[in-house]
Amino acid sequence: VPIVAMASGTGSLLAALIERAAAPSSSFRVAAVVIDRDCAAREIGEAAGLPVVVCRLGDHPDRDAWDRQLLAEVDRFAPDWVVTAGFMKILGPAFLGRFAGRVVNSHPALLPAFPGAHGVADALAYGVKVTGTTVHLVDGGVDTGPILAQATVPVLPDDTVDTLHERIKISERELLPDVVEAVVTRGVVTDGRKAQIS
Numbered sequence: 001v002p003i004v005a006m007a008s009g010t011g012s013l014l015a016a017l018i019e020r021a022a023a024p025s026s027s028f029r030v031a032a033v034v035i036d037r038d039c040a041a042r043e044i045g046e047a048a049g050l051p052v053v054v055c056r057l058g059d060h061p062d063r064d065a066w067d068r069q070l071l072a073e074v075d076r077f078a079p080d081w082v083v084t085a086g087f088m089k090i091l092g093p094a095f096l097g098r099f100a101g102r103v104v105n106s107h108p109a110l111l112p113a114f115p116g117a118h119g120v121a122d123a124l125a126y127g128v129k130v131t132g133t134t135v136h137l138v139d140g141g142v143d144t145g146p147i148l149a150q151a152t153v154p155v156l157p158d159d160t161v162d163t164l165h166e167r168i169k170i171s172e173r174e175l176l177p178d179v180v181e182a183v184v185t186r187g188v189v190t191d192g193r194k195a196q197i198s
């Protein structure tokens with residue numbers, strides 16, 4: 001099953017996805033990597049011999065044009081699913097119209113707590129003792145889509161944002177590929193804001 005992976009950062013989560021896809025037992029393959037900026041994820045995709053497409057918001061007159069271009073780029077690879085692995089942009093109506101219910105995201109907090117781009121720092125600042133990671137379907141909101149899976153991660157007294165985020169990433173690198181394998185083989189049933197892997 002072809003998927004397209006999208007990233008914006010160091011790409012460690014992308015690397016875990018690519019590694020799992022390459023396993024003989026895997027049911028999915030990464031058809032392409034799409035990034036919205038020059039980032040380390042480019043090298044990770046290229047090292048894996050995958051097509052890497054850069055689609056920068058700044059290269060377009062407005063967000064709608066970028067959203068349509070992003071859709072066109074992803075559509076070329078005809079993925080059954082799209083996985084955002086550290087992709088730091090909100091997908092627009094054109095993209096979600098085409099891939100409604102088929103975009104899976106990993107967020108480094110236990111949604112609905114601490115959504116947005118600073119979920120790890122917000123959790124640490126709040127003083128929670130347990131945080132974690134959430135894999136969810138992407139809807140038009142910020143980290144608001146139906147939840148598919150979660151895993152808890154302890155917060156340690158001397159944690160910094162970096163040490164906590166790295167611990168969360170270890171959990172994400174396990175959970176996200178597991179969930180992708182499950183949804184590409186079994187599908188997802190949603191009921192309002194609830195989702196269940198079939």
Ligand code: GRF
Pocket residue numbers: 008009010011012013014085086087106107108169172
């Ligand atoms: C992950 O924690 C992901 O949940 C968040 O961004 C991080 C990506 O890390 N959205 P990396 O760029 O894959 O190392």
